[in-house]
Amino acid sequence: MAAPTAQPALAPGLARKVKKIMETRTEAPEVVGSLATLSGFYTDNSPAARRRLRSTxxxxxxxxxxxxxxxxxxxxxxxxxxxxxxxxxxxxxxxxxxxxxxxxxxxxxxxxxxxxxxxxxxxxxxxxxxxxxxxxxxQLTPAEATALQGEEVGPAFFAALAHVRQIHANCKALLRTHHQRAGLELMDTMGSLQEAAYERLCRWVQAECRGLSEADAPEVNPLLQQAAAALRERPVLFRYCAEEVAQARHTALFQRFIKALTRGPRPIEMHAHDPRRYISDMLAWLHASLASEQEFLVSLFGDDSQQEALERQGSAAGPAGPAAAAAAAQQAAEGSSAAGAAGAASDGAPTIPQLLDSVFESICRPLRVRIEQVLMSSPPPLLCFRLAQLLAFYLGTVEGLLGAGSQLAEALRASRAMAMRTFQETLRQRGDKLLRYPPPPPRDLAPPPQLVEGAQLLADLIASYEQSLDQQAASQQGRGGGAADADFSAVLSAVVDPLAEMCSRSSEALNPAAASRVDEGSHLDPTDQRVFMVNCLFTLAAPLAGHECALAQAQRLHDTLESHVAAVVGAEVSRTLAKCGLAEVVARLQELQEQGAPSDQPLAADPALELGRVAAAMRTFFARLSDPAMLPELPKLQVPRLKAEAIQRVLQALADAYATVHTALNNPASGYPAAQVAEAVRHTPAQVRTLLGVV
Missing domain, CATH: 1.20.5 (Single alpha-helices involved in coiled-coils or other helix-helix interfaces)
Incomplete structure (x- = not known):
């Protein structure tokens, strides 16, 4: 493999510049801004221009x-x-x-x-x-001095009078400084003006009040009301004016009362033949007039409690300032009810109850005379009691408004006392007459008419008492009727006791052994006296039942009635047992049980308890009870419930007597032969109870 071609190396300075250019951030804001500015004047991008960039x-x-x-x-x-x-x-x-x-x-x-x-x-x-x-x-302004000394009484006069009172009060503060001479002179001047103004105001009020006797329901003049409030600063003058108003209303009220009695489309005396309505109408008129006169006097003179609160507030505001005045006003408001019902005010001014008492003094005598005329006409006792209750209600109302010592309250109290005396005297006379001449018992032993009439009187008295306005008011207010119930209990006793005694004396005519009898009385039934008393006492107790105000009398009559019923039951049982011969047997057994029979002498050895005699009596007893006509009926008992209870008690006693004899005969300790007893006595006590209908 051929070796790679070698790259030519850059000079160190150039390499740094290239590296710097490569690392420069073209998106930086300062770079972008610089380029934008450069674009404004650098328009030709040629090699020559780039070489001249720095100089440009x-x-x-x-x-x-x-x-x-x-x-x-x-x-x-x-x-x-x-x-x-x-x-x-x-x-x-x-x-x-x-x-x-x-x-x-x-x-x-x-x-x-x-x-x-x-x-x-x-x-x-x-x-x-x-x-x-x-x-x-x-000082007073000339206008205020003219208004204060003029004859006309109006808003300007009262404003000037208020200013004079304020100046007089300011002079008292001036006396506490070093200007005492000026304060005394000003106080003397203002005092003279103030007294003259009060005397002129008093004469004006008296002249205005004389015209109040001409209207039945006069409207209160605002100026007269303001004058009365101003005169409270002078209690003597205020008393003169208040007495003048009371005298004017005194005369007007008397004339209105006479007019209501004798005139108009429906005069009160038109119902004089009906005493209850007659007196009720007079008292209702009195109550309405009392409310209207009180409203008139309060609107004229103001409420006593409010006036006393204002006086306390004024006295507290003097030396102690507004805080003490506010406290005194609050205290007066809390005690206003007690202060208003008091007699005379602290400053000697007459109160509203005193003025009302003076106003209504005019009708006390004519009202009392008319009530006494009704009571002196010998009304029935029920009417007297109702009138007494009516007078008691209005007496409580008047005492709440005028006080217990007012003349009107005394008149009503005396009238009520007379009504109660008349009522009690009528009851006493009726009771004495009944006790002196007790009625004879009827043939059927029914209650006599006098007792029925007395029971009806009791019912009417209780109804009248429970429906009376005074009793209803006491119940609604939660006061109860303790004293009233005690008084009424005495009234009921005055009616019940003579009637009960009359029944007792009348029943003596049915007693065969009475000392007052002139004949032998053998034809009389011994139980008739008890039956008559039961009929009478039940009639007398019936109106009292279920009434809380008559609990004592009802309980006493119930106890007496129960004793007579028990006596009737006992007599009827003894009579039935005697007819069949069991009376002596039962009596002997009870005697031996009470004394305790000796253990060595059985009952069979007693001659009175011989088996044949006892068996014959028991057969006769059963035979009589088997005949419904021979059962006790108590036909003269007039009360069905008592008759049924008495008959049931008689039958129960007869069944118990038979059971007593039967138990004694079947007792082995009695000494009777069992075979002879079974032969002689064939009916058990349970059979006798079934026959008699006793459970």
């Missing part, structure tokens, strides 16, 4: 520098012009500074005088403002 680039640089020098020459010329202008301006400023310095030196005295006069003007303006504020706080 240098010539291009020289041309650029010459162009720059040409442009910079014009800039230098402009800067020279600016410098010359600045030199001229500096010369002018120096000239002006010199002129100003000369002028300042010449006007120094004038500027000093101007500053002094400016300070004097500011001082005068400040003094003028202080004088204006002083006059505003301590």
């Amino acid at each position: 680039i240098e010539n291009q640089g020289v041309a650029v520098n010459r162009e720059f020098l040409a442009v910079a020459q014009s800039v230098l010329q402009a800067l020279d012009c600016v410098q010359s202008d600045l030199d001229a301006l500096s010369s002018c400023c120096e000239a002006m500074g010199g002129a100003l310095a000369g002028s300042r030196a010449a006007a120094a005295d004038l500027l000093h005088d101007t500053a002094r006069l400016t300070r004097a003007l500011q001082t005068s303006e400040t003094r003028s403002q202080l004088v204006g504020r002083f006059l505003e706080q301590y």
